[in-house]
Amino acid sequence: MPDAHIITQVLIAAVICGIIGLDRTALGQFMISQPVVAGPLTGWLLGDVTAGLVIGGTLELIWVLDMPIGTFVPADSTVAAVAATAIAALGSSKPGDLSVIGFSLLMTVAMVPVTMFADHLMRQRNAQIPELALSSGGLPTVAGVTTWHLAGLIAFFLKSFFMCLALVPAGLILVGGFRSLPASFSRAMEVFVTLLPLLGAASVARKLSMHTLDRTLLAGFCIGAVSVQLFHLPELAAIMLAAAGGWVGVRSHGA
Amino acid sequence: MARDAVSLRTVDLLGIFWRSFFIQASWSYDRLQSLGFAFALLPALRRLYPDQSELSSRLAVHMEYFNTQPYLASFILGAAARAEEERATGRKPDLDVTELKTTLMAPLGALGDSFFWGSLRPFAGAAAVAVLLTGAWWAPLLFLVLYNIVHVGLRFDLVFVGYATQGDVVRLLSRYSFTRLARRYKAMSLAIVGCIVGTISLWEPVFRPAVAVPSPGLAAGGMALMLALTALLRIGATPVNLMIGLAAVCLVCALGGIV
Numbered sequence: 173m174p175d176a177h178i179i180t181q182v183l184i185a186a187v188i189c190g191i192i193g194l195d196r197t198a199l200g201q202f203m204i205s206q207p208v209v210a211g212p213l214t215g216w217l218l219g220d221v222t223a224g225l226v227i228g229g230t231l232e233l234i235w236v237l238d239m240p241i242g243t244f245v246p247a248d249s250t251v252a253a254v255a256a257t258a259i260a261a262l263g264s265s266k267p268g269d270l271s272v273i274g275f276s277l278l279m280t281v282a283m284v285p286v287t288m289f290a291d292h293l294m295r296q297r298n299a300q301i302p303e304l305a306l307s308s309g310g311l312p313t314v315a316g317v318t319t320w321h322l323a324g325l326i327a328f329f330l331k332s333f334f335m336c337l338a339l340v341p342a343g344l345i346l347v348g349g350f351r352s353l354p355a356s357f358s359r360a361m362e363v364f365v366t367l368l369p370l371l372g373a374a375s376v377a378r379k380l381s382m383h384t385l386d387r388t389l390l391a392g393f394c395i396g397a398v399s400v401q402l403f404h405l406p407e408l409a410a411i412m413l414a415a416a417g418g419w420v421g422v423r424s425h426g427a
Numbered sequence: 428m429a430r431d432a433v434s435l436r437t438v439d440l441l442g443i444f445w446r447s448f449f450i451q452a453s454w455s456y457d458r459l460q461s462l463g464f465a466f467a468l469l470p471a472l473r474r475l476y477p478d479q480s481e482l483s484s485r486l487a488v489h490m491e492y493f494n495t496q497p498y499l500a501s502f503i504l505g506a507a508a509r510a511e512e513e514r515a516t517g518r519k520p521d522l523d524v525t526e527l528k529t530t531l532m533a534p535l536g537a538l539g540d541s542f543f544w545g546s547l548r549p550f551a552g553a554a555a556v557a558v559l560l561t562g563a564w565w566a567p568l569l570f571l572v573l574y575n576i577v578h579v580g581l582r583f584d585l586v587f588v589g590y591a592t593q594g595d596v597v598r599l600l601s602r603y604s605f606t607r608l609a610r611r612y613k614a615m616s617l618a619i620v621g622c623i624v625g626t627i628s629l630w631e632p633v634f635r636p637a638v639a640v641p642s643p644g645l646a647a648g649g650m651a652l653m654l655a656l657t658a659l660l661r662i663g664a665t666p667v668n669l670m671i672g673l674a675a676v677c678l679v680c681a682l683g684g685i686v
Binding site: 197198199200201202203204206208209212213221222225226228229230232233234235236237239240241242243247268270274277278281282284285295296297298299301302305307311312313314317318320321322323324325328356357359360361363364365366367368369370371372373374375376377378379380381384385386388389390391392393394395396397398400401407408410411413414415417418419421422423 | 465557559669
């Protein structure tokens with residue numbers, strides 16, 4: 173029987189997911205819903221910032237170029253980041269447990285098709301909203317437009333809220349089983365997490381360049397590797413140097 | 428149609444700017460942003476059409492199909508507000524606002540998708556992740572600042588530019604070189620991503636692959652793996668499939684005692 177504390181924390185996670193999920197499409201789009209923000213924010217509120225930072229940092233680049241163009245609805249990286257962080261924060265015995273983080277990521281990512289389907293259903297139902305904003309005479313009124321348009325926010329909130337409410341308890345049960353597995357499973361998940369930033373880098377390179385080995389990417393790699401390993405430049409300086417190199421490089425080609 | 432000239436005030440345009448953040452609150456497959464557009468334009472319509480029946484008929488016009496990039500919708504909102512003003516004051520009573528919206532929404536949609544989703548967001552994301560991998564807790568804040576200075580600033584300005592230029596895209600493009608900026612953001616994103624892989628041996632310990640390989644070898648191995656993953660993505664693998672595949676490979680290696 174789960175204790176009241178865990179139930180409260182799961183509800184908090186679901187509310188966070190609902191609110192942050194609004195930013196994804198319906199409200200503002202300030203990008204608070206991007207994993208690099210949503211993950212750490214959830215981790216901070218649930219008491220495990222490290223889990224949030226690791227999950228947000230690994231998921232960010234993987235889906236950052238999934239674009240909501242026209243009627244295409246991309247993978248719901250917000251629900252994935254918030255749910256994975258909540259599962260890791262509530263399911264591990266110590267903060268920043270890399271093996272539980274890896275397992276949580278794997279579970280929530282595997283559920284991405286389900287979250288996309290929920291998004292699809294909700295947007296289909298929203299098609300009725302404009303009709304509801306019409307008066308009995310068939311013309312819209314100010315009150316009708318305002319009320320029914322803003323009512324759409326509730327649908328978006330509930331979609332993320334219920335997805336998180338379903339994913340987190342299920343994830344916590346599975347994490348309990350995972351922790352009883354032999355140590356090699358934990359080790360596998362630790363290595364898995366450390367490799368994910370490379371998948372993120374590949375994902376960005378795939379979408380931004382026509383070439384598998386892009387010249388700008390290679391230049392950034394050389395700047396990073398040489399400046400920090402040979403000249404012991406601080407990493408932040410190397411990042412700025414690489415960004416400046418990209419800027420200058422594209423300018424020299426006339427853009 | 429001609430009546431006492433009522434023009435829009437700055438506060439009306441500010442109202443449109445504020446409501447533009449809600450433009451997708453009722454997004455649906457059928458009408459996309461149609462209701463959101465009408466909702467965002469309400470401050471202007473209420474000012475220009477005090478008569479309720481006329482206001483209702485103008486609202487109905489703006490509830491027709493509409494879809495564009497949500498940030499650049501601000502430009503169209505400003506232009507539509509100006510067109511409604513011209514129409515309501517009798518200066519251009521036959522002005523077709525629907526045609527104006529239809530003409531603008533597709534090109535601005537393509538431009539905005541390419542600029543915001545395809546270049547600015549990846550740039551902010553790559554910069555934030557690069558900083559995060561060095562262990563800086565403020566990386567999420569960096570992401571929000573890099574992204575929203577441009578996003579909110581443009582949304583604000585574009586309402587007024589759309590109103591002033593009456594939806595003149597040529598003047599918009601002479602003010603903001605979206606295509607040139609997009610190319611620069613994309614180049615910087617790629618360079619930062621390359622730098623991320625190049626500095627693999629200095630990542631925050633929780634991210635760093637814990638294998639006994641000297642730093643140069645680790646960087647070269649990281650680059651090789653990244654290129655292999657890129658090649659797999661190019662031939663149709665999805666990130667979700669690759670994540671599951673990576674986890675499976677890690678499990679096999681762990682069970683075999685390799686890692």
